[in-house]
Amino acid sequence: MTTDFRTLGVPAPLVAALAADGKTEAFPIQADTLPDTLAGRDVLGRGRTGSGKTIAFALPLVARLGTKLAGGGRRGGLPLGLVLAPTRELATQIAATLTPLADAYGLRVTTIFGGVSQNRQVAALRDGVDIIVACPGRLEDLMGQRLVRLDAIEITVIDEADHMADLGFLPGVTRILAATPAGGQRLLFSATLDNGVDKLVNRFLQSPVLHSVDEIDQPPVKMTHHVFGTADVESKKALVQALASGRGRRILFMRTKHHAKKLAQQLTASGIPAVDLHGNLSQPQRDRNLAAFADGSVRVLVATDVAARGVHVDDVELVVHVDPPTEHKAYLHRSGRTARAGSEGDVVTLVLPAQEKDVAQLMRKAGITASAQKVTADAAAVTALVGEVAAYVKPEPRAPRQQQGGGGRSQGANAQRKRAAREARDTAQQPRSDRPRRDRSGRPAQKAQGGGASAQTRAGQGRSGGSGRGAATRGGSTPVYSSSSGAPQGNPRRGGRRAARPAG
Helix, strand or coil: CCECCCCCCHHHHHHHHHHHHCCEEHHHHHHHCCCCCHHCEEEEEEECCCCCCCHHHHHHHHHHHCCCCCCCCCCCCCEEEECCCCCHHHHHHHHHHHHHHCCCCCEEEEEECCCCCCCCHHHHHHCCCCEEEEEEHHHHHHHHHCCCCCCCCCCCEEECCHHHHHHHHHHHHHHHCCCCCCCCEEEEEEEECCCCHHHHHHHHCCCEEEEECCCCCCCCCCCCEEEEEECCCHHHHHHHHHCEECCCCCEEEEHHHHHHHHHHHHHHHCCCEEEEEECCCCCHHHHHHHHHCCCCCCCCCECCCHHHHHCCCEEEEEEECCCCCCCHHHHHHHHCCCCHCCCCCCEEEEEEEHHHHHHHHHHHHHHCCEEECCCCCCCCCHEEEEEEECCCCCCCCCCCCCCCCCCCCCCCHHHHHHHHHHHHHHHCCCCCCCCCCECCCEECCCCCCCCCHHHHHHHHCCCEEEECCCCCCCCCCCEEEEECCCCCCCCCCCCCCCCCCCCC
């Protein structure tokens, strides 16, 4: 049974905005929650990523702020709606979904998260915004600087609350919710209610209505799981390249940031354009890579678990667990990048011999039934998943790396100023010819009789005409100057014959 948005009570301007984006039928979690959220009730929605939660809370947020709760001019630093998200990628994509809906009522939306300069965010808050989509850390920073206040918040949404708990954000989320008015509407969406999420529900939601659709422990029926056993690391490498070579979008999951970056580089070098997504990238790099994947510029994304919930891209036909995750929730969250919004998708887990037992246990906990099969890169099962192989894309030549440690001289203004300062300092420190040299103790070198030649000069000439030595050399190295009494340094008995004392 299908339900259109107008039947659920969604205002006509928002129905038109959804239709312009090709969305006319409500997904189950939207159909279940919208009657309550549009009526202003607190709602607890349990559903997996990809089940349609974003539109489920975006519609009542915009509809109520644009109609029943509308009124008055914007005030700088006092937003009316707040959406909390665990990652920058997710915040960005929630804002992208909200903005065309907010435009229907002339509402302003902005994002607030770390990893970028706060200047743009502060300017937007100062000018006045209606809805902010924020990560807890940066939002608390701006609250501490008194650049934003939550006194006027009418509706608060917490998305991916269980992931907030996994990342240790719940104390910050608790402080943020405590700063919002107690009478405001609160919507909490989460796949599970463990790790302290239930405490948020008990403290901040008033008589919430619970709706559970497509929970995390229930894999989508249109998702097909495969377990491919591979003999060793080299055969696994060939298998990964084969699985990445198809024409559709695919996401490859790695356990570490270093390996994600390395695999993306290897695939690109082999003619399969790929980008990486992990915590070591700056925000502009993350945005650029995710945008390239979303718009089809590249068809392969290599990601870590941290980025798993932030990738909300439709039409991902294949997810590959290159490194199997360590626990079943991570497996299901990763796998949720495909078979989204009713689409079909495949999930492949690659298993080395030493990983077979752990992966079998992982699958049992995730409720997945999939028989492991030994394959090679050219096996029929692999070929069927790959489909049509994409054309080879010649990689762009990599820019030569600048040598470090004196491999070149920078000609920038700052570098030239530093060189000039060093040269001036070195010149000032050079000994003057009319200034007597000093020995290591700081005493002036003793001058010889007669011609005024220094002891250093006499030492360079060796013994001269039976006169005494003012300095001795050790194996041709730096001279060791005599003391003020004219005696040589060191033990005279070890030096053989005692040096003659200068006359006079």
